[in-house]
Structure formats: structure tokens, C-alpha cells
Amino acid sequence: MNIFITGATGFLGTNLVQRLVNEGHNVYLLVRNKRKLEGVYNQVPNTQHDQINVVEGDLLDQGLGISPDTTKQLQGKIDAVYHTAAYLSFDESERDLVFDINLKGTERVLEVAKQLQVKKFIHVSTAYTLGESTEGYEKLHSTDNDFVNAYEESKCHAEHLVMSYEDDLDVIIVRPAIIIGDSATGEADTTFGLYGILRTVQLLKKRAERKENDQVYRLLIERDTVSNLVPVNFIIDVLALSLTAGEASTIYHATNPNPPTNGQIFKAIKDGLDFHQVEIVSYEDERLLTEEEKKLNQPLEVFKQYLNRSITFNRDNTKKLLNETNQEDLNMDEQVLLRIVQGFIKS
Structure with missing residues (x-):
């Protein structure tokens, strides 16, 4: 497939690009600064670099800042969009920027997806859109909840926005919990959590x-x-399965069944x-x-x-997705x- 990805230079995005390229897909990466792509290319063999296509743009710009010529070239060519880009900040003084990137940015990506005549839209959210509750379900949570911070609140509003496009796109929401390194290697390129x-x-x-x-x-x-720690490779598994076997208008918890x-x-x-x-x-x-x-x-x-x-996270949709594709669930022991x-x- 031809797959458009935002946030490809982030920790999760880089791992997603590696998986999709290894599976034979061509990826189109929205990037503001080409220099940040070095980490992406380092994760992919030189023989597969031709599967990576750079689309210059910015989440903060109308139409994602993509040139009219590029938009025309991509129209009808992109099979799916992974929207992984987000601004993770718990600083209340950055509330406006958090909402501009996480909510308005999501709206800009959705509009571009419609313009490009994309069929499937996979939105990476967070398992913590449930506010201060201690039980999370694989459904939309109320935007009127009390939230721990603006980041959670912005992601909750963004989920509602994504679902409002279900008549135009096959939308899927994947909610990771606290992302940690690869369960097999321990490798991680993140400083959070x-x-x-x-x-x-x-x-x-x-x-x-x-x-x-x-x-x-x-x-x-x-x-x-x-603490619901989830290795990055399990989250990538859920994201990859969502592309081929995910149901439209469905939310999947990429969470740890035994945290x-x-x-x-x-x-x-x-x-x-x-x-x-x-x-x-x-x-x-x-x-x-x-x-x-x-x-x-x-x-x-x-x-x-x-x-x-x-927090207890319901995972019925995720368990069904794993069972239908004969994939093992996450089992994170002391050695991991x-x-x-x-x-x-x-x-």
C-alpha cells in the first residue's frame, strides 16, 4: 500500500515506518525538517530507502503546508493515513499550543485525507482520554470529564473529531498506554514516562x-x-493489524492486560x-x-x-483483533x- 504518516520522526513513528517498509509498503512522511529523518533512515536498510517518500509540510499550516503540486500528485494514490503526530506536554502554560497541534492539527490531517481521497484513517490517541476515571472503555469518553492535563483533554476532543468523519473515511482509533522500549531489545528513543x-x-x-x-x-x-507500561513493538503490532484487519469506527486499546x-x-x-x-x-x-x-x-x-x-482498561476490541489474526497478546514479565x-x- 501507499501510506501517509505524520509524526514519523518520533519514537513510535520511527518504529511504525520500519515495520511498514519491512512489510513492503511505500510510506509518505510528512516532515517539517528533513534533518530529523536521519533516525528514520538509520532504522531501514539502504535497499529499502526508495520506499520512503518525503512530503514537506507542517501540522500548524492550513492544508498541512503541502504544496499544490504535491497534493495533486498524491490525490487518489494514498491508501491509508496514520496520524501519530502529537504534542506531549503537561505544562498548562502551553495549553493553546497543545490544542492547536493535537486538535486543530488532527482536523487539518483529516481534511487533507479527504482531499487525497484516502479510504482508511488510523488515529493514534492515548489510553488516558478517560479523564480522572479509573476505568477505560473502548468507546469515546466525554469531553466534559475532569482531565489531569490539557494533553489528555486535547486528545479526547481529537477522538470525537476523528469519529465525526466516519461517513467520509474508515476511521480507527488506537490508544496506547505508557510507551516503553522494545520488549526484545529494550531499545527506546524517548525520555518520557x-x-x-x-x-x-x-x-x-x-x-x-x-x-x-x-x-x-x-x-x-x-x-x-x-502502571500500564506497553512495549513499543506491541503497539506497532496493533497499529499494523489495524491497517489490514481493523474495523471502521472502532477503538482499540493498545494496553497491557497484566500491568x-x-x-x-x-x-x-x-x-x-x-x-x-x-x-x-x-x-x-x-x-x-x-x-x-x-x-x-x-x-x-x-x-x-x-x-x-x-486504571483498568477494557480490551474486548483489541482481544478480538488479536484472536482473528492469530496474534499473541502482550505478556510482559520481570525479564522484560x-x-x-x-x-x-x-x-
Whole structure:
């Protein structure tokens, strides 16, 4: 197929391009800066570079900033669109930019897809469009919910927008949870989510080595809360299956059926980094922290709503998709967690 992709230079997008090219598809990548394509080309053998086509443009521009000549050339030629581009920021001061990229940008991509006479539109959202609820279903969530941040809110509005185009396009929404590295290699090109915690513990290890003492540092993370970590390769599996076997007007949760507890995750972190002078304590014990520990916990504050809340995600649509295509579901054990930590160390 000929497949148009936004966000191809991101962590998820790069892995998606690699999979699609390996499966023999031709990809058309919307890029603002060609220099960012180096990482994409590095993931694809030289013999397959001719399957990669560059479309210069920008999500912030009308018509995605694609030239009229290019639009004419692509009209009727593109079989499917993967819209993976998004602006991931929890900074409330960037609310307008978050909505412009995640909502208005999605509208611009949808309009271009219609103009190009595309049949299938696969939108990559987030499993956290459910607001402050603790149960997520494979259906649209209310835009009137209380949201943790503008990012979640913008993605929820974008989902409703995508579904409003179901008479013009075969729309599919895939909702990943917290994306981590490849389950087989541990490799990851991201600094968000779990990797913020890993960086914090790594810095604590360096601090302890400088001080040459046995001080134990405390981090505010709920031990028994589960964190829905999902290896990037499983998310790519769901995205690839959505292209060939996904049902129109359907939402798929690319989530972990058996997510690890923070206690299990932290054991892997301490073992993988070979640093045991750190422990996690409940937010109820925040008052016991020293001033030094309070400062060390500040970078984790942005993740408080995620580290302190277990969420159950319904996966009926996803399980049906996997069963119908004879694909195995995600099974992430302690060895995979350790591999992810080791992949962080290597990078």
C-alpha cells in the first residue's frame, strides 16, 4: 500500500515506518525538517530507502503546508493515513499550543485525507482520554470529564473529531498506554514516562557515589499501584493489524492486560541500575521526607496522577483483533522489565 504518516520522526513513528517498509509498503512522511529523518533512515536498510517518500509540510499550516503540486500528485494514490503526530506536554502554560497541534492539527490531517481521497484513517490517541476515571472503555469518553492535563483533554476532543468523519473515511482509533522500549531489545528513543523515573534514580546513584555513603533516598511512588507500561513493538503490532484487519469506527486499546505494580517496576530499576540506596514510599508519608528528598522528588511531580492511580482498561476490541489474526497478546514479565532498564543504560 501507499501510506501517509505524520509524526514519523518520533519514537513510535520511527518504529511504525520500519515495520511498514519491512512489510513492503511505500510510506509518505510528512516532515517539517528533513534533518530529523536521519533516525528514520538509520532504522531501514539502504535497499529499502526508495520506499520512503518525503512530503514537506507542517501540522500548524492550513492544508498541512503541502504544496499544490504535491497534493495533486498524491490525490487518489494514498491508501491509508496514520496520524501519530502529537504534542506531549503537561505544562498548562502551553495549553493553546497543545490544542492547536493535537486538535486543530488532527482536523487539518483529516481534511487533507479527504482531499487525497484516502479510504482508511488510523488515529493514534492515548489510553488516558478517560479523564480522572479509573476505568477505560473502548468507546469515546466525554469531553466534559475532569482531565489531569490539557494533553489528555486535547486528545479526547481529537477522538470525537476523528469519529465525526466516519461517513467520509474508515476511521480507527488506537490508544496506547505508557510507551516503553522494545520488549526484545529494550531499545527506546524517548525520555518520557518511565524514563523520567529512570533518569532520577540514575542521578541519585551518581550523587551517592560522590558522597561515598550509604544514605537511602526516598521517592514518592505508590508501591501497589499498577502502571500500564506497553512495549513499543506491541503497539506497532496493533497499529499494523489495524491497517489490514481493523474495523471502521472502532477503538482499540493498545494496553497491557497484566500491568506491573510500581513495586515490581522499581525492583527491576534497582536491579538493572545496580543501585539499592533508594526506596519508594507512599504519598501519605510525604511529610517524612527531608528537604533534600523533596527537591529530588520535584521532577516526578508531573507524574503524580499516573503513579498514584490504578486504571483498568477494557480490551474486548483489541482481544478480538488479536484472536482473528492469530496474534499473541502482550505478556510482559520481570525479564522484560529488566531488559527495558538495561536498554535505558545502553542508550
